[in-house]
Amino acid sequence: MARNIATSTTVPLSEMLAFVRPRHRMLLATTRTDGRPQMSPVSGGVDDEGRIVISSYPSRAKTRNAERDPQTSVLVLSDEWDGAWVQVDGTAEILHMPEAGDGLVDYFRCVAGEHPNWDEYREAMTLQDKSLIRITPTRWSPIATGGFPADVAARLDAL
Template structure:
């Protein structure tokens, strides 16, 4: 009988929606569905969020997170944990914070029809880029 080898990073690479877990000041987890972009070569997960969200505030206080991905079959899952860096928000549409969000968009969706508009929206929305450096990953294929 052939052994079923499962690499959780394969699921992370194939799945765009994850559940991000950050820690509230009480120590309880705060969970948020997010759109994630995974750079497998660097083993980094990127998530764009606004500066006023609970997850952003939690990460500014405690820069550790976990993100869970579930496969379409419902029986396959992967979790990545690691230290987080937050980039932004920026005030200049041509600044490094907007550049980082452009890179995130390109990795996840390709080219935008109007980069100037996208950059301005990132500044206006006070967007922040979460950079999770994967320190530990685990998961299972249950069926």
């Protein structure tokens, strides 16, 4: 039986962003005050400026941590557990209401498409006092898939 072979494909920024755009399941890593990582499962997207955008609240650890230390990482996962992924490192900018309003509209569009009532959406974001985390990519890993190293798969297939 043929084994899945792990892949690792180095891509330029434009291809990395094209890979991330349709994928909205992410793990956001920020740094706690004690230096250890804070991992948060989030939904995210890519805005027109090529930044990863994530909706949050001012009191959440991820928001407070990114305000204190803007160096963040995002692991972007495929919908399938064994699908491809990429880690994106970058610098976060945090926007709170009312400055976050237009960015939250962009966030919604890139994650879910058009809203049936933008005025209602903006009102809800204001009522919820939402924040927006915008991460400008500074480096990224190769786009990878899991599996066996090719030499190990060959040995196993030969058995």
